[in-house]
Amino acid sequence: MKDNFKKIFKGGLGQLTIPIIAICLLVIFNLIRDPAFFSIALSHNNEGNLVLSGNLISIINGASELAILAMGMTLVTAACGGQDISVGAAAAIAGSAFVKILKSSPNINGVTVIAAFLFACVVAMIFGSFNGTLVSVFKIQPMIATLILYTCGRSIAYWINGGATPTVDSPIINAIGSFIPGIPIPTPILIVVLVAIVFKLVFHFTSLELFTQSVGINGSAARLNGINSTFIKLLSFIILGVCVAIAGTIGVSRLGLINHETLLLDVEMDTILAVAIGGNNLGGGKFKISGSIIGAYVIQMLTITLYAMKVSSTDVKAYKAVVIILLVVIGSPVIKAKFSKLMNNIKNRKPAVAKGAE
Amino acid sequence: MIKKKLGSMFLAGSLMMTMLFSACSSGGTTTTTSTPAPASTEPETVAETTVDEAPAVETPASGTIKVGVVNNPPSESGYREANVKDMEAVFSADNGYELKTAYSLKNDEQLQAAQGFITEGVDYLLISAAETTGWDDVLKKAQEAGIKVYLFDRMIDVDESLYEAAVVSDMSKEGETAVQWLLDQNLDEYNVIHIQGAMGSDAQIGRTGALDAQFESGKMKKVVQQTATWDEAEAKKIVESVINSKEDFNVIYAENDGMAKGAVAALDEAGITHGVDGKVIVMGFDCNKWALRELKAGAWNYDGQCSPFQAQIISDLIQGKTTASSKKIINEEKGFDAKTLTDADIETYGLGE
């Protein structure tokens, strides 16, 4: 973290520069527009719990599913050099599986919720390995391979629970989706932190990061160094599967309802964008999970800002597109190279000027 | 039991995928199934529409009336699922029908299916079209073959003479009913959060119209009007952002039940009361059973119906029990008030479980 900060202030273009600048600009913009935009209030909700509220909380809370998916997507991107576009559909399946178990038990308690979640994980991992097998064994381009599940995923979700929008009502589900009594921070935020810590630990206690990057940068060399690249690619999809299950569970728990058609609708595009805004190369290779998480918050902050500005429904997506185009173009290698050249020129000129003054 | 079911689901899942693979080349997934009596699908749930005491009607020589239904697939929505079930229940063998169905979201596949039914020689053709255009030829052929056509749920752009009648919902009327109910509440002021469905859909256009008129007339104040594209979570975010901006509002008009639920979740988190004795009036559409239960519990105030039950009306027309006064028959739709809703209403009109 310290290193990253140093890099930014040294004028070098670290991977995180663009997303951090984007967040700063959005914050400044909002503060100018409405100084109270980021104010946070502590108040009672309808269940009588003291909870935090405010735009900042809405942003961080609302981006939870996106952030978790972006973490998994980063791995897939790094290892396979392509993206999984079926995460939204897969999350609908996982969410439906979650609800299915809850609905089939007479009363919902902690054990059933855990069982339902584990079941959702298994289901999502199975679909993840389906995608992963197509990509790693059959060498199908990730976007094409996952197009299959993207197309039929929500139909599969429909088969699990039928077409209506089944609801589940339980304090435990409510605690997962909104607040645990006594804790004023929305639970999804806590889950994101937890997932991020788990990723950190996995990177610390395994060679996942090194192997994934090696496979993504130079698969042939990785193979000749004894890395099983098929396994690494498959593994990335399975890990994404777990992320999908967590995101699906949060999505369902927020409202205690599964709508297979709209649960995390279009989230795949936002996820890919989050990875891109985070400065990760969509062609695979080196990656930074933290970048993707920040990317997710950038996207969410943009959405909430537009809502707060009451931009009309029909225009929201267009505004979003404009900002994202800007971010992606600024982050492109071409602009980066131009910028570092400029920085170099400035750097080189300074001593020259100093000398000239003497 | 569950495991077994899920096991078969996975099997079906993988089958579906292989189908998709092959579909790439063959170019279609229309499944034309001949459905005899839906013995396995609980026929008792449709009690309200089934005419139990129906006398043995004058049947054609073959003894049964052959009906071909071209519809959208039940997976499209909860509405469609109820619609399909209703069709299967009403046009059952017990009621003297032989039902053939074809489901597709694609117009050309629907056209092919209709063509197929004509060749097979059905007596009646019932259509809920994916698109409003392109049906002239098929309907003319049906007419030449002496097949009578009924449209349901959706209109088609053809000459009126080509079909017997169209039984449809009037989405704008749904909106008008709801807005009229809202006006009847005689609030001092109306500060409305309007959460729209997917822009451009029939339901969105219909349900938005009446409210827009009120905004324009100045009778109601538009706090915010934004689309959540039928997405519950998005609806919650929209309401959250209004709450965070500290703007005052006392009505939430959500264009379907899911989005109303999302909006209510935001109110709950912010500690704002809602429903019958609350500060904010909550309105939804579609009459899912769970939504009507929220209504009954007093957490919401109003739910507007969008009836998927057209089968009985058509059946009555076929059997000559009623006659159509005009080509376009508007399926009567109700609006439910939390204060007057009964448990029987929930059973009768609620969708899903």
Next chain:
Amino acid sequence: MQENCLLKMRNINKLFPGVKALSNVDFTLRKGEIHALMGENGAGKSTLIKILTGVYQMDDGEIIISGNSANIRSPQDAQNIGISTVYQEITLCPNLTVAENMFIGREESFIVRHRYYEKRAEKILNDLGIPARSTQQLGSCSLAVQQMVAIARAVDMKCKVLILDEPTSSLDDNEVNMLFSLMRDLKSQGVGIIFVTHFLEQVYEVCDRITVLRNGELVGEYLTEELPQVELVAKMIGKELDELSSLGEFEEKQTAESEVFYEAKSLSSSDALPFDFEIHKGEVNGFTGLLGSGRSESVRAIFGADKVNGGTVKIKGEDVKITKPIDAMKHGIGYLAEDRKRDGIIADLSVRENIILALQVMKGFFKPISRSEAEAFADEYIKVLNIKTASRETPIGSLSGGNQQKVILARWLLTHPDYLILDEPTRGIDVGTKLEIQKLVLKLAEDGVSVTFISSEVEEMLRTCSRLIVMRDRHIVGELKGKDLNQAQVMKTIAGGESKNEG
């Protein structure tokens, strides 16, 4: 003299962050001259060429072309004023025809007149004596012909200055000769050719002048006939000749009958025909043969790099199964691949990560090497192998070829292999590093490591190996040791030995 001058570069300076790549370098190219640009890796050759072709902008200096000062801001500019480059890697499209490749991107109108272009291409090919048809798919031509097509394209663009950057690295002798006659042809037409290569013999065969760079500075410009080969090497590496000669002696290498470490019987893979092979502990042997003779394919089979089809393998007398790289690694075998860029480096990863990679794989997925341990390993090998890098965290891709190779060597040394296979470890790297690697190989052998060493430079193999396995047309045709280890014998065996392979 002055009017004879095609290109003049004066006081060229180029600074990269932290490195002075070129300082006050002069370079002159005359009409109808083949001019070798020599230097170790990192001497500044590529930087100079990239400035000339507009890939980089110089910080300071002057370029004069045919008497006029030129401002080259992009590769397009360079092309417009008649500077063309043919790179080591073919940059044409293999799936288009020869004619299309020659005219792509410079059609005079939007309507592509295939017939017309094919005719024109045919004429150029004929004139230059290039054995290709204009309608042939480029990919179906040999590498040398592809190289020549690229040159033909450049020539047809009225180039005055032709830069050939390592054009011969992947060509066999015959093809090199074809290329040289084409170069002489162009020379007689007045084209100035800048020739960058690592093969000293080739320089002496074809070049008129030599310019030597070292550490970003100009050492001097010489007429080829006035500069003996040994002196050239000395100028390039800036060392005295004793050091070279100490290695140069063909001392009697022990062909000691120590225990056999690795033994293969009729081993074959998807790319290699069945062959027998054994290596003793502490032995250095080599595979030699022309390009495509199967020498690389054979050692790849030993490592399990390609799909192994059959054969039995014994290590220290015990039967083992090696079907994939990780099997070989677990049995103490390391393999430095022939194509460093494709099969060796992980370009975006740091030197540190590249060094620990193989060891990490051997330790396993769940036992990561800690950061501090990895740093210690990296520092150690950067020092031991004298790897020139800004830091251990520098991406390996930004190092010079020789230093990249050293990092890959470090990667395998770190696994402490019993048997190390080095396939062309010295290709495309500078003389100094070549010597260092040869010394290292001998040192490893002294320490009891078995080494298989492959190099296209027979000289180099004679210096290091105690036994040479000679291959031709994918068969082993001979094995040389002791007094047979000399250039003449090797050539004879390659040219006419009897096949020893079975089947």
